[in-house]
Amino acid sequence: MLDHIPYFSYVLSAFIGIGLAAATGFRVFLPLFAVSLASYFHWIPLNENFNWLAGLPALITTGIATIAEILTYYIPFVDHLLDTISIPLATVAGSVLFASQFADLGTFPQWALALIAGGGTAATISSGFAGIRAASTATTGGLGNSVVGTTETAGAGIMSILAMAAPVIAAIFAIVLLILVVIFGRKAWRKLRDLKKSSDNV
Numbered sequence: 001m002l003d004h005i006p007y008f009s010y011v012l013s014a015f016i017g018i019g020l021a022a023a024t025g026f027r028v029f030l031p032l033f034a035v036s037l038a039s040y041f042h043w044i045p046l047n048e049n050f051n052w053l054a055g056l057p058a059l060i061t062t063g064i065a066t067i068a069e070i071l072t073y074y075i076p077f078v079d080h081l082l083d084t085i086s087i088p089l090a091t092v093a094g095s096v097l098f099a100s101q102f103a104d105l106g107t108f109p110q111w112a113l114a115l116i117a118g119g120g121t122a123a124t125i126s127s128g129f130a131g132i133r134a135a136s137t138a139t140t141g142g143l144g145n146s147v148v149g150t151t152e153t154a155g156a157g158i159m160s161i162l163a164m165a166a167p168v169i170a171a172i173f174a175i176v177l178l179i180l181v182v183i184f185g186r187k188a189w190r191k192l193r194d195l196k197k198s199s200d201n202v
Contacts, residue, residue, distance in 0.1 A: 010102070012167055014117070017098035019163025019170025021118035022177055024093040025125025027156035028086060029069050032093055033062035034160035035100070044164050050100040073149040076142050083130040087123055094122025124178055128185025135188035 023031035032053070038044045039054035052058055073079045095111070098118025102110050129152055136144040155177075162170035 013101040014113075015167035015171040016163050017101045017114070017118055018121060018174045019159055019167060020097040020101075021094035021121040022125055022170070022174035023156045023159035023163060024090045024097060025122040025177075025181075026129065026152040026159065027066070027069060028089045028093050029062055029065040030153065030156040031097060031160045031163075033059070033066045034157075034164070035097060036062050038164055047100050047102060050096075053100065070149075070153050073152070074146055076145070079133065079145055079149065080137065083133060087126045087130065090122040090126040091119040095119040121174060121178060125181050128181030128188075131185045131188040135191050139191075 020031050020035065023034075035044070035046075036053045036059045039046050039051075040056070040059050042054075046053060069082075072082060095114040095118045099110050099114035102113070129148065133145055133148045136142070136148050159170060159173065159177075162173060
């Protein structure tokens with residue numbers, strides 16, 4: 001019945017893309033692995049230009065990268081090094097996954113939407129959690145970073161599954177996440193800046 005709604009397929013693709021983009025804001029490679037796995041077993045369709053994601057090489061590569069990324073975030077100091085590159089990587093991954101859900105849209109509108117909606121969503125969430133992790137390091141000496149890392153991994157997994165199984169719910173969650181990350185991320189960066197100022201004045 002819903003298939004007869006005008007542009008419904010595009011709206012559904014947008015919901016899936018936003019959910020996957022939000023997931024890349026938590027972890028870059030886990031959502032890519034989830035999409036690769038799902039498309040490899042033909043659980044979800046992909047734009048034909050992204051069929052490489054459904055191949056066995058992509059599945060193995062993203063699987064190894066996912067494990068490495070998750071484990072590396074539990075290594076002190078290295079997690080902050082990853083944060084410096086995770087934001088641009090998340091932007092690219094979020095854009096790719098968003099674009100992969102659209103067919104027959106045209107190259108320019110497809111990638112314009114992907115960069116704005118997919119890349120923007122991923123970058124916002126990634127930068128927000130980078131601020132939260134930095135504040136955690138400053139206030140707990142890094143002891144709380146494992147909690148932040150575990151939360152990110154869980155968020156990436158949950159959002160990836162929701163995006164493919166319940167796109168509407170995933171899109172709603174993504175919007176709520178963006179609001180929360182902006183609020184708490186700004187507070188974290190502000191707290192970190194205040195701590196730095198106070199240490200400089202000592």
